[in-house]
């Protein structure tokens with residue numbers, strides 16, 4: 001039994017690694033290879049609507065300037081603290097970055113690991129790899145983690161033993177040092193805008209040919225198990241599904257190319273609907289994507305499943321229908337049918353937009369106070385801001401040291417990145433059909449806890465280690 005279990009785990013680990021490697025390679029190739037046009041690559045990650053995100057990533061390569069020539073770089077690296085990206089993310093071999101009064105040298109070149117000026121290692125969550133970590137870690141080596149993506153991309157970071165290895169964080173959690181919770185929202189005016197909004201009378205007449213609800217996903221069977229829910233929902237109410245998951249309706253020919261997903265034309269199709277199923281691929285506090293903001297932009301009511309505390313971020317207290325308020329998809333269907341035939345009740349969900357009245361102060365403040373922009377080349381992007389946050393903190397401690405003061409301590413807390421174990425919906429009875437949740441996501445979440453323990457143990461030993469040592473430790477208890 002044990003042997004078989006172990007073999008299966010190894011097999012799934014290798015599959016995982018292969019897929020992960022592919023993803024990272026794709027991403028890196030993309031990010032390094034193109035600067036002007038970002039092409040929609042794959043439905044591998046979050047399928048349907050990744051374009052926005054890729055465009056967003058593209059900006060980081062636009063607004064950075066190489067301040068100095070190659071020859072001077074070597075000298076500069078000797079004068080300024082070095083912040084070493086332990087990831088190919090930025091593609092920058094060496095750049096002096098000005099962060100307010102402070103200047104730091106940013107690089108991805110690992111040859112700087114042992115340089116006496118190296119003060120911080122910057123990690124990117126999605127490609128964070130146990131292989132070849134920068135160990136031994138010196139006292140003055142801060143570790144900083146940037147992780148904005150879905151937790152499905154690297155579970156082992158989401159546990160106390162690993163997240164607390166870091167000093168500085170930028171994650172989707174409001175608790176992190178640089179919260180990226182609103183990373184998919186360009187600005188308040190975008191959700192206030194009436195540009196795409198279709199009048200209710202028109203929507204009512206379109207209902208002859210359209211379902212009340214629309215669903216567009218091409219990343220099927222993610223940890224949130226959204227497809228199980230939507231499948232069940234479909235037996236009580238009509239849903240038009242344009243994506244690969246639960247597909248039952250085709251997009252017009254000219255929109256079939258995924259690159260056109262962000263097209264105004266695509267928006268106009270969605271905007272004709274009364275409700276959009278906005279289900280995240282994973283359920284974590286503050287993990288909120290364009291799935292929520294898009295319907296709000298378009299003037300369609302989101303039927304939301306995702307961050308449990310989403311009401312903290314909604315524009316008003318009547319702007320979305322929350323799936324968790326209903327005990328069964330049947331009840332939700334019932335409620336939507338009622339709204340579908342009651343114009344006044346339906347319009348109550350759009351009143352905030354028509355009036356331009358966003359009552360949520362937390363949301364307004366977050367957008368106003370954030371120092372980075374989304375798809376906005378006139379503002380810094382969040383990677384620049386993250387780099388500068390670490391640079392300023394490193395400098396603060398250098399100055400304290402010069403004055404003979406003890407350094408200011410920074411440590412990531414467990415709530416900077418934490419997600420509960422993926423769960424099946426209560427209504428769904430197990431064993432009815434194969435689900436990726438039971439077969440893959442839950443076991444992989446459970447295993448990631450062991451990985452987190454093992455990683456912690458090896459990092460605390462403070463000597464470099466091989467992948468083999470790591471996996472031996474992970475599977476130790478089972479043999």
Ligand SMILES: *[C@@H]1O[C@H](CO)[C@@H](O)[C@H](O)[C@H]1NC(C)=O
Pocket residue numbers: 317318359
């Ligand atoms: C919702 O907003 C209205 C208007 O701002 C307010 O009167 C009401 O108390 C709010 N309800 C909740 C549950 O917050």
Ligand SMILES: *[C@@H]1O[C@H](CO)[C@@H](O)[C@H](O)[C@H]1NC(C)=O
Pocket residue numbers: 139141142143164165166167397407408409410411
């Ligand atoms: C960074 O974190 C490590 C590990 O928790 C800790 O030993 C070190 O003191 C921290 N550095 C700072 C500047 O807080």
Ligand SMILES: *[C@@H]1O[C@H](CO)[C@@H](O)[C@H](O)[C@H]1NC(C)=O
Pocket residue numbers: 464465466
């Ligand atoms: C640890 O690092 C040293 C020096 O870079 C290298 O020679 C050695 O092979 C590494 N050991 C492991 C286990 O990776």
